[in-house]
Amino acid sequence: MIAIEVLLLLAASVIIIVGLTAVARPIAQAYSERLKMNYKEIGTDQENLLKSRVSSLEEEIREIKRQMIEMQEVSKFTDKLLEKKQDKSV
Known part of the structure; x- marks a missing residue:
């Protein structure tokens, strides 16, 4: 069953x-x-617009990276100057 x-x-x-x-x-x-x-x-006009936007964003990212590297270099330089100043004052 x-x-x-x-x-x-x-x-x-x-x-x-x-x-x-x-x-x-x-x-x-x-x-x-x-x-x-x-x-x-999605037509070719929209596709071209999207491609141009992507390329401009990529360029902006490259510029931001470059600026960050410059800021790091300035920061390192400043740290070295402060260390030298502290060493002289001690």
């Missing part, structure tokens, strides 16, 4: 899973097609 109940439960589970798959698959395909269409709408 228990074996029949288990088999019926297993069969019901398989039917539910197959049914959900049959319903969900077309929905997922439609959604993926919609996403593909949205990305195809």
Whole structure:
């Protein structure tokens, strides 16, 4: 008796899973097609604009790195001067 109940439960589970798959698959395909269409709408003008923005951001990052290096050098120089001044005063 228990074996029949288990088999019926297993069969019901398989039917539910197959049914959900049959319903969900077309929905997922439609959604993926919609996403593909949205990305195809990006034209060359928008693509060029994005590329130029990325390149300008990269240039700004390079400039910030350069400024940070200069600030580190100035800081090291200042530290050395302070150390020399403290050594002379001691």
